[in-house]
Amino acid sequence: MKEKITIKGELRDLFELRRLTHERPQRIRAASSRPQGPPPINALARRIHPAAQQLEIVAVRDETRAARTFRLAPDADAGATRCAVFRAGQYLSLKVDINGVRITRPYSICSSPDDALNGRFYEITIRRKEGGFLTEHIWNSWGEGTKIEASGPCGFFYYEPLRDSADLVGLAGGSGITPFRSLMKDITANHPDARMTLLCGVRNAQEKMFAREFRDLSRESGGRVKAYFVASEPDGDWDGPTGFLTADLITSLAGPPEGKTFFICGPQPMYNFLDKELAAFNLPRRRVRREVFGELTDVTVFEDYPRELAGETFEIIVHAGRRVLTVPAKATESILVSLERAGLNPPSQCRSGECGFCNTILLNGGIFVSPENDGRRKAGIKYGYFHPCSSYPVSDLEIKLNPAVHAG
Ligand code: FES
Structure with missing residues (x-):
C-alpha cells in the first residue's frame, strides 16, 4: 500500500538543495562567462545614503528677523535628480567655502520626509548669529540659484517606534x-x-x-x-x-x-x-x-577642563598623507577648527563627536575630550583614534590624518 507523505518546511528545502546540487554543473556550463557588474544592492545603498548631494537653493523666506528658511532641491545642472530620503529629525552637513577655506556645518532638516520623497526638496532654517562669520556669509551671499554641496542625511535624533514610547x-x-x-x-x-x-x-x-x-x-x-x-x-x-x-x-x-x-x-x-x-x-x-548641538561654545565650563591653559596656543605637527606641517592650535578651540584654519579639511559631519567622520590618530601629546560629546569607541581609543571636533589640545601634539582621505 502506498502512503502519501507531505514534506514541509526545512525538509522540503533540503530536497530542493539536493536537486540544485545535482543541476549545478549543468547550470555552470549554461552561465555567461561575462563578469558580473557591481551588485545592484550597492547602487541602491548609495542612492539611499549618498556621501554627497549637489543641491540648489530654489526658494528663500524669512521666519523672523533673524531666522531664514532655505529650500534646497536637486541641482539639475550637476545632474542631480532626487533628494536622498531621510528620517524626520536628521540633519545635512553643508559644505561652505569662505575665503578659500572649506568648512562644514550640520543643519537640521525642518521639512517633512514626504517633501523629499514627493516634492523632492529639503528645507533648513538658519538663525543669524550676531558676529558669526558663517551666518553673516550665508545672509550676504545665499539666494535663489546658489549651489550647495551637502552630505546625505545623517544623525540619530529621530522617532523610532520600536525603541521610543509613543x-x-x-x-x-x-x-x-x-x-x-x-x-x-x-x-x-x-x-x-x-x-x-x-x-x-x-x-x-x-x-x-x-x-x-x-x-x-x-x-x-x-x-x-x-x-x-x-x-x-x-x-x-x-x-x-x-x-x-x-x-x-x-x-x-x-x-x-x-x-x-x-x-x-x-x-x-x-x-x-x-x-x-x-x-x-x-x-x-x-x-x-x-540631538548633538555642534561644537561646544565654551569648553571651560567642564569641571575637569584645565582652565589654567585657556589662554595658551599649542603647535600640532600634522601628518597629512606625504605632507608634514605644523599648525597653531588655541587651547579652547577644537582641533578640527585649527586644522580647518590651516586649510586642511579632514572630513566632518556632525562636529559633535558623534558620527566618527573626522577620526584621526593621536601620535603624541595630550587632549581634553568634552565629556558631553565623546563618541569614541573603545577600540578606537585603544588604537589612538580621537575626534578632532570634540577634542582640545592640552599640550603640543603630533597627529596623523586619516590616510584613506589624505593620501596625497
Ligand atoms: S565630525 Fe562627527 S565625530 Fe567629528
Whole structure:
C-alpha cells in the first residue's frame, strides 16, 4: 500500500538543495562567462545614503528677523535628480567655502520626509548669529540659484517606534526648534499612534517661529501634536507661559513624565540646565534622546577642563598623507577648527563627536575630550583614534590624518 507523505518546511528545502546540487554543473556550463557588474544592492545603498548631494537653493523666506528658511532641491545642472530620503529629525552637513577655506556645518532638516520623497526638496532654517562669520556669509551671499554641496542625511535624533514610547515630549531652545518642525509633520502624517507635546524656549515674541504651522498641525492631527512657546523675557502683550523649561513647567504643560520619551535639541547651556531639571524625573537613559548641538561654545565650563591653559596656543605637527606641517592650535578651540584654519579639511559631519567622520590618530601629546560629546569607541581609543571636533589640545601634539582621505 502506498502512503502519501507531505514534506514541509526545512525538509522540503533540503530536497530542493539536493536537486540544485545535482543541476549545478549543468547550470555552470549554461552561465555567461561575462563578469558580473557591481551588485545592484550597492547602487541602491548609495542612492539611499549618498556621501554627497549637489543641491540648489530654489526658494528663500524669512521666519523672523533673524531666522531664514532655505529650500534646497536637486541641482539639475550637476545632474542631480532626487533628494536622498531621510528620517524626520536628521540633519545635512553643508559644505561652505569662505575665503578659500572649506568648512562644514550640520543643519537640521525642518521639512517633512514626504517633501523629499514627493516634492523632492529639503528645507533648513538658519538663525543669524550676531558676529558669526558663517551666518553673516550665508545672509550676504545665499539666494535663489546658489549651489550647495551637502552630505546625505545623517544623525540619530529621530522617532523610532520600536525603541521610543509613543508619548513624546520635545524640549527646544534657539534654533533647536528646527528638527521638531520635521518631526511634528512626520508624526501627523505617518505615525497615527504617536503624540508629541513640544515646549519651545524663546526670549520673547520676536523669536517665535513656525507658530502658525504648529497650530495647523495640531488641528490636522486631532491634537496629537501641540506646541507651547515659553518666554523667558516676555514682552507686554505675551499671553503664553513664561519662565524657563523647569521640571514643574514641563509637567504642567506636558503632563507627568512617566512613560514618556523626551527629545531635546538646543544650545549647550540649555542642556546643562535641563540635565538638572530632568534629574527630578528619574528617567531611564533610553527615554531621553538628545540631538548633538555642534561644537561646544565654551569648553571651560567642564569641571575637569584645565582652565589654567585657556589662554595658551599649542603647535600640532600634522601628518597629512606625504605632507608634514605644523599648525597653531588655541587651547579652547577644537582641533578640527585649527586644522580647518590651516586649510586642511579632514572630513566632518556632525562636529559633535558623534558620527566618527573626522577620526584621526593621536601620535603624541595630550587632549581634553568634552565629556558631553565623546563618541569614541573603545577600540578606537585603544588604537589612538580621537575626534578632532570634540577634542582640545592640552599640550603640543603630533597627529596623523586619516590616510584613506589624505593620501596625497
Ligand atoms: S565630525 Fe562627527 S565625530 Fe567629528
